[in-house]
Amino acid sequence: MNTASVTRDTFFAPTLGKRIAMIGVLVYVVYAAATLGLSLERVEKGIGYGARFLAGFFPPSFTETDILPGLLESLQIAFLSSLFGTVLAVPIAVLAARNLMPTWVTWIARLIIIFCRSFHPVIIAIIAVKAVGFGAAAGIIALTFASVGFVGKLLSEAIEEISLKQIEAVRATGASFMNVIAFGVIPQVMNRFIGFVAYETDSNLRNSTMVGVVGAGGIGGTLFSAFQRFDYSFVAGIIICIIALVMIGEVLQIYVKRVFR
Amino acid sequence: MTATAELQRWIRFTPAQRMARFAVFFVMAAAIAWAIKTIEIIPEFLYDAPEQVVDMGKRMWPMDWSHFWPAVWPALIETMHIAAMATILGLIMGIPVGFLAARNATPFPWINAIARFILVATRSISTLIWALFFVAMFGPGALAGALAIAFHSIGFIGKMFSEGVEEANKGSIEALQAAGATRMQQIVMGYWPMVLPTFWSVALFRWDINVRESAVLGLVGAGGIGMVLNSAIDLIQWDRVSLVLFTIFIVVILIEAMVTQIRKRVI
Numbered sequence: 001m002n003t004a005s006v007t008r009d010t011f012f013a014p015t016l017g018k019r020i021a022m023i024g025v026l027v028y029v030v031y032a033a034a035t036l037g038l039s040l041e042r043v044e045k046g047i048g049y050g051a052r053f054l055a056g057f058f059p060p061s062f063t064e065t066d067i068l069p070g071l072l073e074s075l076q077i078a079f080l081s082s083l084f085g086t087v088l089a090v091p092i093a094v095l096a097a098r099n100l101m102p103t104w105v106t107w108i109a110r111l112i113i114i115f116c117r118s119f120h121p122v123i124i125a126i127i128a129v130k131a132v133g134f135g136a137a138a139g140i141i142a143l144t145f146a147s148v149g150f151v152g153k154l155l156s157e158a159i160e161e162i163s164l165k166q167i168e169a170v171r172a173t174g175a176s177f178m179n180v181i182a183f184g185v186i187p188q189v190m191n192r193f194i195g196f197v198a199y200e201t202d203s204n205l206r207n208s209t210m211v212g213v214v215g216a217g218g219i220g221g222t223l224f225s226a227f228q229r230f231d232y233s234f235v236a237g238i239i240i241c242i243i244a245l246v247m248i249g250e251v252l253q254i255y256v257k258r259v260f261r
Numbered sequence: 262m263t264a265t266a267e268l269q270r271w272i273r274f275t276p277a278q279r280m281a282r283f284a285v286f287f288v289m290a291a292a293i294a295w296a297i298k299t300i301e302i303i304p305e306f307l308y309d310a311p312e313q314v315v316d317m318g319k320r321m322w323p324m325d326w327s328h329f330w331p332a333v334w335p336a337l338i339e340t341m342h343i344a345a346m347a348t349i350l351g352l353i354m355g356i357p358v359g360f361l362a363a364r365n366a367t368p369f370p371w372i373n374a375i376a377r378f379i380l381v382a383t384r385s386i387s388t389l390i391w392a393l394f395f396v397a398m399f400g401p402g403a404l405a406g407a408l409a410i411a412f413h414s415i416g417f418i419g420k421m422f423s424e425g426v427e428e429a430n431k432g433s434i435e436a437l438q439a440a441g442a443t444r445m446q447q448i449v450m451g452y453w454p455m456v457l458p459t460f461w462s463v464a465l466f467r468w469d470i471n472v473r474e475s476a477v478l479g480l481v482g483a484g485g486i487g488m489v490l491n492s493a494i495d496l497i498q499w500d501r502v503s504l505v506l507f508t509i510f511i512v513v514i515l516i517e518a519m520v521t522q523i524r525k526r527v528i
Contacts (some may be wrong), residue, residue: 025349029346029349032342036339036402036404037404038404042399043399047398048396050398053398054396071412073300076299079296080293080296080297082471114514114517116373117513118473118509120477122477122480123476123490131310131313133306135301135302135306136301137303206384207387208384209387210388210390223390227393227397243381245383246381259281260285
């Protein structure tokens with residue numbers, strides 16, 4: 001009875017390839033941490049600052065006259081950009097679907113979607129602030145671009161995955177192109193589409209609290225200026241409001257999805 | 262015969278469902294109407310927007326390529342480091358929270374609730390706001406940026422993970438329990454192999470997002486290519502702005518193509 005020859009750690013032992021990959025990741029982490037200027041004393045100092053910082057958060061102050069207009073403006077930006085973004089994204093998504101359109105059309109539509117997706121909303125917001133000045137309009141433009149990219153990509157992928165048999169059946173009745181879209185495509189992608197739009201509104205709500213940092217309207221501007229005058233208790237108040245708003249948005253999103261399932 | 266015709270009439274939704282749908286549409290329409298009515302937009306600014314855009318376009322062309330090697334390239338490398346480190350750190354912090362938030366791996370409702378709150382809270386504070394914090398803590402630079410994105414990623418990674426864990430097959434966990442495995446062993450030997458595909462897809466997806474996010478960190482002084490962008494905008498050097506934007510565009514497309522290829526082959 002030689003039971004000792006089978007030891008526990010021989011099971012699930014990492015293979016040579018896995019070991020090399022792990023060591024590779026470790027070496028990279030050390031190298032990258034060095035280039036980022038990570039050192040123990042810096043972390044130590046930073047944690048000291050951080051503690052003071054967190055102490056400055058208490059008690060959070062809610063100056064209603066300052067927070068409420070900003071929050072409402074963020075909401076307005078989120079709603080309108082979701083509306084415009086969705087309205088623009090639907091035709092672009094249809095044009096980008098390779099199973100409905102000739103190749104050259106899909107490429108143009110795809111390029112638009114890729115362009116909208118590549119840039120972070122804040123970068124587009126900077127450009128938009130230059131074009132239409134400070135305020136909510138710039139925020140709406142920035143988030144509309146982001147929405148077109150997001151909804152456009154997911155919806156075009158959803159359309160590409162539909163069953164072509166139904167399309168063929170609708171076509172066989174002599175339906176026009178618009179009829180094919182209305183009775184062949186839309187019923188197949190409607191549920192997923194609602195999911196995308198709900199998610200999109202949620203993400204616009206989150207981003208609309210951020211674009212204010214570059215002057216494109218919403219609560220972000222209030223937050224940024226509070227930061228710059230070291231008014232940390234007000235910062236804490238604003239952040240609590242943002243978290244609450246996003247949480248409400250997430251709960252609502254779940255309910256809306258349940259209604260349309 | 263009317264009675265049978267009545268019986269055969271097919272109604273897709275129950276009245277309650279119809280009411281719920283109507284309520285959603287009504288609230289949506291009301292919200293949009295309220296937003297349009299009350300939003301403050303100065304129309305005078307909108308009138309000359311096309312002129313402004315054309316003017317900007319003219320100043321952006323041709324791009325200032327002499328700026329690429331001395332400034333944009335090093336910043337780009339720094340951005341890539343920020344994104345990679347942030348993804349690794351985010352995974353290290355997000356995965357445990359994800360396990361704590363999953364109801365089947367952690368059967369204590371109050372721990373689930375706390376973990377879920379951490380997930381929502383880290384996600385709803387945007388990268389730029391995290392960056393403001395960490396710049397105040399560690400001073401301006403890439404370290405603050407990497408930490409900012411890492412903390413913002415916790416929410417996304419943890420949420421995806423907890424969903425993956427909750428979908429895990431119960432049978433093999435029960436087998437492990439029957440063999441007397443501790444909770445830690447159940448996680449390492451039971452849940453982990455099952456969520457491994459989720460792990461890879463989340464890691465790749467988040468890395469892709471993080472590259473985009475790290476491009477804006479420079480606006481609040483947290484390092485990366487955004488610093489170059491910010492200084493070019495502040496100095497009104499639009500030909501350099503366009504160069505940075507073009508670089509970001511190319512990098513993002515390359516990364517997306519790469520991620521799609523890896524996904525096709527591995528996952």
